[in-house]
Amino acid sequence: MTEVTRAAVVQMVSGAEVSGNLEQAGKGIDAAVRQAADLVVLPENFACMGRREGDILAVGEADGTGPIQAFLADTARAHGITLVGGSVPLKGPEPDRVRPACLVYGPDGTRLARYDKRHLFDVALADGEGYRESATFAPGGRPVTVTTPAGRLGLSICYDLRFPEHYRALVDQGAEILLAPSAFTATTGAAHWSVLVRARAIENLCFMVAPGQGGQHASGRATHGESLIVNAWGEVQARCPVGGGPDVAVADLNRGALPALRARFPALSHRLTPGGDSRDTPPG
Numbered sequence: 444m445t446e447v448t449r450a451a452v453v454q455m456v457s458g459a460e461v462s463g464n465l466e467q468a469g470k471g472i473d474a475a476v477r478q479a480a481d482l483v484v485l486p487e488n489f490a491c492m493g494r495r496e497g498d499i500l501a502v503g504e505a506d507g508t509g510p511i512q513a514f515l516a517d518t519a520r521a522h523g524i525t526l527v528g529g530s531v532p533l534k535g536p537e538p539d540r541v542r543p544a545c546l547v548y549g550p551d552g553t554r555l556a557r558y559d560k561r562h563l564f565d566v567a568l569a570d571g572e573g574y575r576e577s578a579t580f581a582p583g584g585r586p587v588t589v590t591t592p593a594g595r596l597g598l599s600i601c602y603d604l605r606f607p608e609h610y611r612a613l614v615d616q617g618a619e620i621l622l623a624p625s626a627f628t629a630t631t632g633a634a635h636w637s638v639l640v641r642a643r644a645i646e647n648l649c650f651m652v653a654p655g656q657g658g659q660h661a662s663g664r665a666t667h668g669e670s671l672i673v674n675a676w677g678e679v680q681a682r683c684p685v686g687g688g689p690d691v692a693v694a695d696l697n698r699g700a701l702p703a704l705r706a707r708f709p710a711l712s713h714r715l716t717p718g719g720d721s722r723d724t725p726p727g
C-alpha cells in the first residue's frame with residue numbers, strides 16, 4: 444500500500460437510462476485513469492436519476508448481480524483501480540423500495556464493501572421544491588469503513604453530510620479518506636455544499652472525496668455539481684465547476700502525513716467523549 448492516493452471525482456449528469464449513464468461514467472473513469480488516478484469515485488445515483496416514480500425500482504439489482512454491479516467490477520479490474528459506485532439501487536426485503544448502496548471495488552474487481560445510506564432526504568425547500576427519498580429508498584443501518592489499496596475509506600452518501608456524528612463513527616473506525624458521493628440540489632448546494640464538505644474534513648482531520656451530480660437532468664432536476672477533493676486541513680485540492688456538467692478532477696492525497704498532522708493538532712483526542720457515541724457504531 445502506497446502512502447499517497449491519487450483520487451478522482453467523476454462529476455455526472457445522469458438520466459433515467461442505465462446504459463447511457465454507464466457510458467458517461469466510463470468516459471469519466473477513462474479520463475481519471477489517463478491522469479493516473481488509483482481511487483475513482485462516482486456520484487450518488489450515477490446509474491439512474493429517475494424521471495418518473497418507479498424508474499429506480501425498475502433498475503434495482505439483487506445484491507451481487509446485474510449490469511450496474513458488473514460494470515463496476517469489470518471497470519475496476521480492467522484499469523486496476525479502486526472504484527466506488529456512489530450509490531447503486533439494490534433490492535432488499537421490501538418489494539416497493541430499494542437500498543441506496545455505496546459499493547467499493549478493488550483493483551482485481553472484487554467487492555470490498557457495501558454501505559447503505561442511513562439518512563434519507565425527505566425535505567421541503569422554499570418555493571415548493573420538495574423531495575421524499577424514502578418513497579423509493581429504504582435506509583441502511585450502520586456506518587462502514589474499509590481498507591483498500593488506496594487507503595482506509597469511510598463511506599457516506601449525500602444527505603449524510605448533514606450528520607457529523609456519522610463521520611465521527613467513521614473516524615473512530617480508522618478512516619483516512621471520507622467519501623461523500625452526492626446529488627445535492629442546485630438550491631441547497633449553493634448555500635451549503637462546500638461548507639459541509641470542508642467542515643467534515645476539518646473536524647475529522649480526514650481527506651474528503653466528494654463527487655456530485657452537476658447539471659440539468661432529464662427529470663427537470665438541477666443538481667449543484669462542484670465535485671470536490673479536500674485535504675485534511677480543509678483546503679480544496681481539486682474542484683469541478685458548479686452545475687458544469689460531466690467532468691473529472693484529480694488530486695494527490697498524502698495519507699502518510701495524517702498521523703503527524705493529527706499528533707501536532709490533536710483535536711480528535713481533545714474530544715470530551717473519546718471514541719464517540721456508541722449509538723453511532725452498533726455491532727454487526
Ligand SMILES: O=C(O)CNC(=O)[C@H](CS)NC(=O)CCC(=O)C(=O)O
Nearest residue numbers: 493564574576601602626627628631
Ligand atoms: O432524487 C433522485 O433522483 C435521486 N436522489 C437524490 O438525488 C438524493 C436523494 S433525493 N439527493 C440528496 O440526498 C440530496 C441532499 C441535498 O441536496 C441536501 O442535503 O441539501
